Amino acid sequence: MNYSDTDIRKHRHTDGKPNLRRFHQARWDEPVVMELSAEGERGILIPEAEQAVRDAAANVYDTLPSSMRRKNAPALPEIAQNRVLRHYLRLSQENLGADLQVDIGQGTCTMKYNPKINDQLAYSPKMAELHPLQDESTVQGILEVMHEFEKIIKAISGMDKASFQPRGGSAAIYANAAVIKKYHDAQGNTHKDEIITTMLSHPSDAACAKLFGFKIITLYPDDDGYPDIEALKAAVSERTAGLMITNPEDTGIFNPRIQEFVDIVHEVGGLCAYDQANANGLLGITRARDAGFDLCQFNLHKTFSTPHNSGGPAVGVQAVTKELVPYLPGPLVENDNGRYYLNDDLPHGIGKVAAFYGAASVVLRAYAWVMNLGAEGLKEVAEIAVLNNNYLMGEVLKIKGSSAPWAKGKRRIEQVRYSWEELHRDTGIHSEQLGLRMADYGLHYWTSHHPYLLPEPATFEPTESYSITDMDEYVRTLKAVTEEAYSNPAIVRSAPHNCPIHKIRHDNFDDPERWAVTWRAYCRKHADSSNG
Amino acid sequence: MSTTQKKTVYPYIPNSTPQARQFMLDAVNAKSVDEFYADIPKHLKLDGLLDLPAPKLSEFGLKRHVQKLLNKNTSTEDNLSFLGGGCYQHHVPSVCDEVNQRSEFVTAYAGEPYDDHGRFQALFEYTSLMGELLEMDVVNVPVYDGFQAAATSIRMACRYTGKRKALISGAINPDKLKMITTYCQADVDIHVIPVDQKTGGLCRASLKDLLDDQTAVVYFDNPNYLGVIEDGEAICSLANEAGAVPAVAVDPISLGVLAPPANYGAKLVTGDIQPLGMHMQFGGGHAGFIASHDEPDMVMQYPSRLFGIAPTEVPGEYGFGDVAFERTSFEKRENGQEYVGTAAVLWGITAGVYLATMGPQGMQEIGEGILQRNCYAKQQLSKLPGVNVPHFDQPHFKEFVVNFDDTGKTVAEINLALQEKGIFAGHDLSADWPELGQSALYCFTEVHTQNDIDTLCQALTEVL
Numbered sequence: 001m002n003y004s005d006t007d008i009r010k011h012r013h014t015d016g017k018p019n020l021r022r023f024h025q026a027r028w029d030e031p032v033v034m035e036l037s038a039e040g041e042r043g044i045l046i047p048e049a050e051q052a053v054r055d056a057a058a059n060v061y062d063t064l065p066s067s068m069r070r071k072n073a074p075a076l077p078e079i080a081q082n083r084v085l086r087h088y089l090r091l092s093q094e095n096l097g098a099d100l101q102v103d104i105g106q107g108t109c110t111m112k113y114n115p116k117i118n119d120q121l122a123y124s125p126k127m128a129e130l131h132p133l134q135d136e137s138t139v140q141g142i143l144e145v146m147h148e149f150e151k152i153i154k155a156i157s158g159m160d161k162a163s164f165q166p167r168g169g170s171a172a173i174y175a176n177a178a179v180i181k182k183y184h185d186a187q188g189n190t191h192k193d194e195i196i197t198t199m200l201s202h203p204s205d206a207a208c209a210k211l212f213g214f215k216i217i218t219l220y221p222d223d224d225g226y227p228d229i230e231a232l233k234a235a236v237s238e239r240t241a242g243l244m245i246t247n248p249e250d251t252g253i254f255n256p257r258i259q260e261f262v263d264i265v266h267e268v269g270g271l272c273a274y275d276q277a278n279a280n281g282l283l284g285i286t287r288a289r290d291a292g293f294d295l296c297q298f299n300l301h302k303t304f305s306t307p308h309n310s311g312g313p314a315v316g317v318q319a320v321t322k323e324l325v326p327y328l329p330g331p332l333v334e335n336d337n338g339r340y341y342l343n344d345d346l347p348h349g350i351g352k353v354a355a356f357y358g359a360a361s362v363v364l365r366a367y368a369w370v371m372n373l374g375a376e377g378l379k380e381v382a383e384i385a386v387l388n389n390n391y392l393m394g395e396v397l398k399i400k401g402s403s404a405p406w407a408k409g410k411r412r413i414e415q416v417r418y419s420w421e422e423l424h425r426d427t428g429i430h431s432e433q434l435g436l437r438m439a440d441y442g443l444h445y446w447t448s449h450h451p452y453l454l455p456e457p458a459t460f461e462p463t464e465s466y467s468i469t470d471m472d473e474y475v476r477t478l479k480a481v482t483e484e485a486y487s488n489p490a491i492v493r494s495a496p497h498n499c500p501i502h503k504i505r506h507d508n509f510d511d512p513e514r515w516a517v518t519w520r521a522y523c524r525k526h527a528d529s530s531n532g
Numbered sequence: 533m534s535t536t537q538k539k540t541v542y543p544y545i546p547n548s549t550p551q552a553r554q555f556m557l558d559a560v561n562a563k564s565v566d567e568f569y570a571d572i573p574k575h576l577k578l579d580g581l582l583d584l585p586a587p588k589l590s591e592f593g594l595k596r597h598v599q600k601l602l603n604k605n606t607s608t609e610d611n612l613s614f615l616g617g618g619c620y621q622h623h624v625p626s627v628c629d630e631v632n633q634r635s636e637f638v639t640a641y642a643g644e645p646y647d648d649h650g651r652f653q654a655l656f657e658y659t660s661l662m663g664e665l666l667e668m669d670v671v672n673v674p675v676y677d678g679f680q681a682a683a684t685s686i687r688m689a690c691r692y693t694g695k696r697k698a699l700i701s702g703a704i705n706p707d708k709l710k711m712i713t714t715y716c717q718a719d720v721d722i723h724v725i726p727v728d729q730k731t732g733g734l735c736r737a738s739l740k741d742l743l744d745d746q747t748a749v750v751y752f753d754n755p756n757y758l759g760v761i762e763d764g765e766a767i768c769s770l771a772n773e774a775g776a777v778p779a780v781a782v783d784p785i786s787l788g789v790l791a792p793p794a795n796y797g798a799k800l801v802t803g804d805i806q807p808l809g810m811h812m813q814f815g816g817g818h819a820g821f822i823a824s825h826d827e828p829d830m831v832m833q834y835p836s837r838l839f840g841i842a843p844t845e846v847p848g849e850y851g852f853g854d855v856a857f858e859r860t861s862f863e864k865r866e867n868g869q870e871y872v873g874t875a876a877v878l879w880g881i882t883a884g885v886y887l888a889t890m891g892p893q894g895m896q897e898i899g900e901g902i903l904q905r906n907c908y909a910k911q912q913l914s915k916l917p918g919v920n921v922p923h924f925d926q927p928h929f930k931e932f933v934v935n936f937d938d939t940g941k942t943v944a945e946i947n948l949a950l951q952e953k954g955i956f957a958g959h960d961l962s963a964d965w966p967e968l969g970q971s972a973l974y975c976f977t978e979v980h981t982q983n984d985i986d987t988l989c990q991a992l993t994e995v996l
Contacts, residue, residue, distance in 0.1 A: 025647065032841075032850060033657040033888050034664075043889030044625050046897040049904040050982040057907035060900060061789070063927045067765035070791050073892035075664045081627060084888045088631040088654065088881075095650030097639035109641050113544050117591050119638070122813075123629075126602035131615040132815035133959045134606070135951055141604030142814055148585075155582045167676035167818075170873025178714055207861035207871035213718035216866040254571040284582045286572050301874065305544075308641035310651045311673075311877030313816060351710035355618060355677040355804070356815025364598070372594045374587025377542055383565040384547050390568055391556040411568040439647040446642070450863050467546035468555060499646035501844050504851035508842035512828040515855045517670045517838045518663030519656075521826050 018473070020480055023442040024498045026093035033087060034519045037077030043084050075520075094500035096444065098308070102470040104392065105435075105444035107415045107459025108250050110280050110302035115372070118365035119307070127364055132356040136341050142360055143340035146333045149367040156378075157276075157296050158289025159319035165329050165358040169277055170204035172297035172316025173244065174211065176273040178350040179295060179320065179327045180242040181212040183271060186327070186348060192241035192269070198227040200249035203449055205275055214241060221453065225251050225406025232264055240270040248278050250448065250459060252389065252412035262292035271295065271324075279303045280463060281386040281414030284379040288319070295320045304366035315362040329353045384464040385414045388471065392416075392462045395475040399482050401426060405454055415461035419454045420482075429485040429492050431456040437481045437495040443474060540589065608812070612984055613956035616931040616975025617757070618678070618705050619815055620807045622785065622898075623979055625889050628809035632882040641874075645853045652852035655877065656839045658884030662821055665784060665887065665895070666801055667792045669826035672836035674819035674880040678804025679708045681820030682751065682781050683715035684870060685800040688822070688833040689749035689777035691869070696720050699742050699776070701734040701752035702727045703760070706964045712751075720748075729967060732760040732923035732933065739770055747776040749800075754780050754793065759906075759931035759973065760923055761790065768797030784808055784821070784883075786929045788895030789903060800824050809886030810879050819876030819883070832859055835870035898978050902930045905976040905985065912989050913974070918996055922968070931975040933968060934958060939996045943972045949995035955988060 005011070012019055049057070061069055079087075103111035121127065130139055146164060153162045166172035177195070184192045195209035198219045206216045217235045222228040227245065243265040248254045255261070262272045274288040274296035280303045288296040300306045301314040308314070320328060329350050331342035342357070373381065393416050396402055401423025404416050420431045435445035435458070448457035462471055485492050496502070508514045516522035542548045547556065557564065569577065588594040608621050615621070631637070637651065645652045659671035675681050686698050700712060702724045713722055723742055728735040734752055743750070750771035754762045768778035779800040780793035785807040793801045801823045810817030824830045831838070840855035861868035890898065906928050914921045918939035921932060936943055947957040958972035965971065976985065 029849070030653070032653070032660070033884070034660060036888075041891070042893060043627070043891055044894055046894055046901060047623070047978050047981075048897075049901050049908070053904050053908040053982050053985075056911055057904035060903035060907060063903070063907065064761060064790070065763050065765075065927065067763065067796050068761055068791050068927070070787065070789055070896075071795075073896055074667075074787060074792075076661060076887055076890070076892045076895065078891045078893070079888055081889060084885065085627050085630060087888075088627070088885055089634070091650035091654050092631065092634040092636040093650065094653070095636045095640050096643050096647040097634075097636040098641070099635040099639040103639075106642055111639075111641060114639055115544060117595055119633070121595065121598045121602070123633070124599070124602055125607050125609045126599075126605045128811035128813050129607040129609045129621075130605055130814040131608055131613055131621065131812050131956065132619050133615045133617055134608075134613075134956055135947070138606040138611075138951070138956070139814065141601045144604065145598075145601055152584060155584055167680075167876065168874040170871055171676055171875075173873075174871065181717075203861045203865040203868075204871045204873050206866040207868060210866035211715070211718060211870060218865075254569075256571040256573060259573065259576065281568075285569060285578060286576045287578060290576050290578075299874075307638045308874070309876075309878035310637050310640045310648075310881065311642065312676075312875040313819070313878060314874045351714045352679065352707045353711065353714070355679045355705075355707065355711075355818050359816035360814040361816040364602075368594060368598050371585065371588050371597060372544075372591075373542065374589075375581035375584040376540065377545075377587055377589075378582060378584070380540075380542060380545060380548055384545050384553070386568045387553065387556050387560075387565055388547060390560045390562070394560050411562075411570065413568065436644065436646060439644060442647075444643050444647065464545045464547070468552055470546070496646045500649040501646060501846075501849050501851050503845045504645060504853055505843050505845065506853060509840050509853050509855045509857070512826075512831070515831075515838075515840045517656075517659055517826070517831075517840050517855055518668075519660035519841075520663050521669040522841050524669070 020477060021441055025442065025500055027500045028090040028094060030087060030090045032519055034077050036079045036083060036087060039078060041078045041080045043079055043081045096442065101442050102466055102474050103444055104460050104462040104466055104474055105438060106446045107461040110461060110463055112305050112463040113465040114305055114307040115369060118368040121368055122361040122364050127361055140340055143333055145364050145367050146360065147335050147340055149363055150333065152370050153317055153319055156283060157319045158287035159296060160322040161325045161328060162317050162319040163328050163332060164315050164317055164363050165354050166316035166318055167354045167358050168312055168314045169297065169299035169316040170208065171353060172318045173204045173275060174208040175318045175329060175353045176295045176297055177208040177212055179324055180271050180273065182327045182350050183324060184241050191239055194239045195242050195244055196232065196235050196240060197244045198249060199453060200251060201244065201246040201275055202277055205244040209244060225253050226255050229257055229260060232261060236264055236268050238268055240265060240268045242271040242273060244273045244275060246275040246278055248413045251406055251417045252415040253407045253410065254413050259291045266292065277302060278414060281382050283382040284375060285382050294324060300362050300366040305369040306362045306365040313359045313362060315359050381464045388462040388464065388466060389414050389416065392460060392471050399479045401482055415459060417448060417454060418458045420456035420458060423482055423485055424456045427485040427489050429489055431458050433492050434481055434485065437484065437492045438477065439496045440498040441477045443477055608956065611954045611956050612987060614958050614974045614988060615956050617959040617973050619812050620975065620977060621812060621979055622807050622977050624809055624811055625886060627889055628882050628885050631885045632878050637878060637881060645851060652839055654881045654884055656841055656852050658880045659839065661884050661887035662823065665787045666823045667794045668801060668823040670831055671821055671823045672834055672838055674805065674821060674876045675836055676820060676875050677818035678781060678802065678820045679711040681802035681822045682708060683712045684835060685779045685802045685822055686712060686716055686720060686749055686751055687870060689779055689800060690720050691833050692830055693748040693777060695746055695748035697746045697748055698722050699725050699739065699747060699750045701725050701756065703734050703756035703758055704753045705757050731926055732758040733762045736766060743770060743774040743776065745775060747774055749777045749779050751779045754782055755786060755929040758933050759928040761927040761929055764793055765796040772797055783929065786899055789899030805879060805883040808883035810882060817879065819879035831856060833869060834859060835872050837872060901978045905980055906930060906932065909976045909985050912985060916989060916992055930977055931973050933971050934974050935969055935971045937969040941996060943970050946995055950991055953991045955991055
């Protein structure tokens with residue numbers, strides 16, 4: 001190309017549309033932190049005890065039983081502070097946070113914008129430096145926030161009481177399974193030992209129920225992708241303790257017969273728990289309680305905009321009807337004439353599901369998010385999330401080799417499970433390989449939980465946070481990558497090319513002789529390849 | 533004056549402009565968004581808006597509103613605090629905050645080991661640094677908190693041994709025992725080992741009586757909830773002789789001076805990393821670790837993710853990924869081990885930064901300094917009239933029990949009076965530990981100066 005032109009813009013566009021990004025992620029080739037050690041360097045100095053304190057203590061090691069004294073200093077690296085910082089900043093650059101890209105590729109994860117003001121508020125010493133055992137009179141502010149946010153959750157779900165103790169979405173699913181167990185124990189329903197869930201609900205719905213000794217019955221989707229109601233009718237019995245189900249499931253298809261599902265389970269005395277991980281498109285549109293659910297859970301790090309934090313800290317809100325309040329974990333935040341307090345007088349409760357009260361600073365962020373938007377704003381969130389998703393679906397389905405199986409011709413709620421079956425048949429390229437090639441353009445991409453029910457699955461969820469231009473860029477890149485699958489499959493197969501590292505040799509990870517979960521294990525097992 | 537209300541354009545929602553909405557509706561050939569909700573039965577649809585407080589639409593208005601609420605709190609920066617009991621005030625090195633406030637980590641989630649290489653490496657480094665502190669080869673990606681780690685370690689030991697009897701030290705946080713009891717109910721028979729009232733440690737005679745060949749696990753905290761350093765070797769030996777798994781929960785910040793439990797026979801070690809660089813956040817700074825030796829039968833019992841190191845196709849390049857992923861519920865649903873989900877990864881990354889910053893010297897010095905302050909505080913407090921330190925002769929790491937029975941005052945009264953003097957006194961134990969009378973758990977760390985301790989003693993003298 002002749003590059004004598006001074007108009008840069010015309011080289012950034014083809015046919016009036018922006019070209020693909022010439023992206024390359026940072027590649028620092030950074031050593032493992034242990035390799036940075038230089039004898040005697042210090043990262044920080046420790047406040048020394050005063051002479052009088054040291055004198056009083058004399059030789060503190062003498063107070064310890066000899067087997068309790070550490071004989072050798074831990075083999076931690078010795079690194080000056082700026083070198084530690086530089087190392088971790090480089091690692092941060094080798095990580096693709098949602099703030100840096102159009103993160104609609106991590107379907108089911110609801111990667112929405114995390115407002116910075118909410119982080120700033122949470123970093124305030126008035127939040128960050130609170131000890132959980134302080135007298136209630138000194139933490140009235142955060143208790144009020146928790147109490148007010150509970151009211152918000154009650155309005156959104158229709159439920160009567162909420163606990164913020166679970167430290168993640170799966171932890172709230174666990175807490176719901178615990179309440180179902182406790183409820184039936186209290187009723188003397190010892191015969192109720194089965195939980196029904198669906199294959200397209202989160203794996204934790206099945207796994208957590210199993211922890212309480214429940215037998216798991218898993219319903220598969222019918223031909224239209226809905227959980228099979230006939231299978232449910234066949235599965236329920238006197239043994240049914242409960243139903244733990246998502247709606248919409250990860251397909252984004254709303255199950256219009258959800259209330260019938262609930263009624264069928266209620267008829268045999270089971271409880272129904274609504275896994276609301278996919279609630280983003282339904283805020284202010286429909287409520288768990290109205291469909292008859294007894295329990296539900298929300299992920300504040302999804303629907304309520306709190307950061308995912310690379311995988312937590314997080315909060316799973318557990319919300320229940322008044323019949324189930326006695327079984328909640330303690331303590332609950334209560335208000336007595338304007339005085340907020342922690343009520344741990346729950347003799348029939350499930351006890352504790354986490355230390356203290358869960359991640360209160362996450363609750364604070366979610367509260368701030370709702371307080372910024374209000375009822376109209378929440379409805380705008382839901383509607384734009386759904387509109388974005390249907391717009392995106394229209395554009396993705398224009399790409400050769402794509403499809404959105406199940407519920408043909410129907411709209412979706414907040415996400416779609418796509419299939420690249422046709423593309424795979426044509427090119428031999430797998431969905432995972434498309435994902436790694438997308439990473440070359442600085443974009444995430446996710447397939448599906450296991451086992452795959454659809455061949456070559458992909459799940460995209462644009463949330464309300466992305467603009468039309470953002471979605472167009474994602475689709476344009478996806479289209480380019482799929483075209484490569486047809487025209488130059490080798491480049492897709494060998495991806496990623498522009499990431500911090502190249503293809504990992506996976507044979508180490510499942511071989512006990514070679515896996516290494518720590519540097520010390522690595523040095524021991526792979527002596528030839530280490531400096532140590 | 534016009535009364536037409538302008539539609540709000542929300543800064544967090546780019547497509548909240550009327551133009552964008554219309555463009556997309558046209559593109560998908562829909563008249564209104566209601567069409568997307570056609571599958572929701574009419575009677576399940578909410579009529580009108582949610583009943584929520586009026587929003588603070590401007591960022592400034594929101595900030596003012598939330599700050600006003602937060603200002604009702606008195607923090608440990610405002611007051612002198614001696615609270616511990618599972619959540620600890622330590623200095624958080626500035627680099628810890630600098631790294632864990634990086635948007636690249638804060639807003640990341642579940643990317644691949646390629647585009648999220650930094651997260652994988654930082655977590656592998658965290659487990660590696662913890663591995664050195666613990667002298668164990670396997671450490672997991674963090675779970676929710678130390679409670680969860682303890683509960684899981686008990687279940688792991690039961691699966692590992694094929695037995696279901698668990699002996700749990702009574703000298704643990706009562707809430708932790710509640711958590712373990714609920715978590716393990718279906719598959720574990722729990723027996724609590726009583727506390728020796730004289731020493732504040734677990735009663736070894738009772739442990740001997742309870743131990744038999746059906747015992748899967750002996751679980752204890754060291755230092756324990758009352759701050760007492762247990763004779764870990766003696767307890768682990770008893771467990772090992774009976775063929776039970778010794779599972780120890782440890783405060784990781786003690787390990788610059790205290791022996792890592794692996795050295796006295798522990799097979800599973802757990803704990804909470806909050807002390808390693810996390811602000812207390814009203815209990816929001818917790819994350820749990822589980823560690824073991826690299827024994828495949830034990831490794832396969834972990835429910836959590838384990839990140840391993842591996843070569844890439846380019847010589848000299850490190851790659852990271854999931855080790856033995858098929859253990860997990862992500863892979864096998866109810867047939868995986870327990871369950872796994874979003875937990876506390878950012879705190880794992882932070883604890884890695886903390887340990888890399890502290891180094892061996894820092895960890896040793898902080899441990900020594902905490903031991904010294906506790907010796908001094910014990911001596912000073914026990915000099916006060918009516919104040920006793922019941923386990924005075926026992927070694928304590930960063931907290932110990934202070935008894936006020938002889939003052940004729942309750943802990944509640946004393947703590948209230950101290951609070952009026954700007955002091956958060958030790959945690960009141962009288963409800964959960966009636967056998968200790970009017971006692972409180974006082975905690976001293978590197979953040980406390982001699983003057984702070986003397987101030988406490990002076991204030992106590994005044995209020996008693």
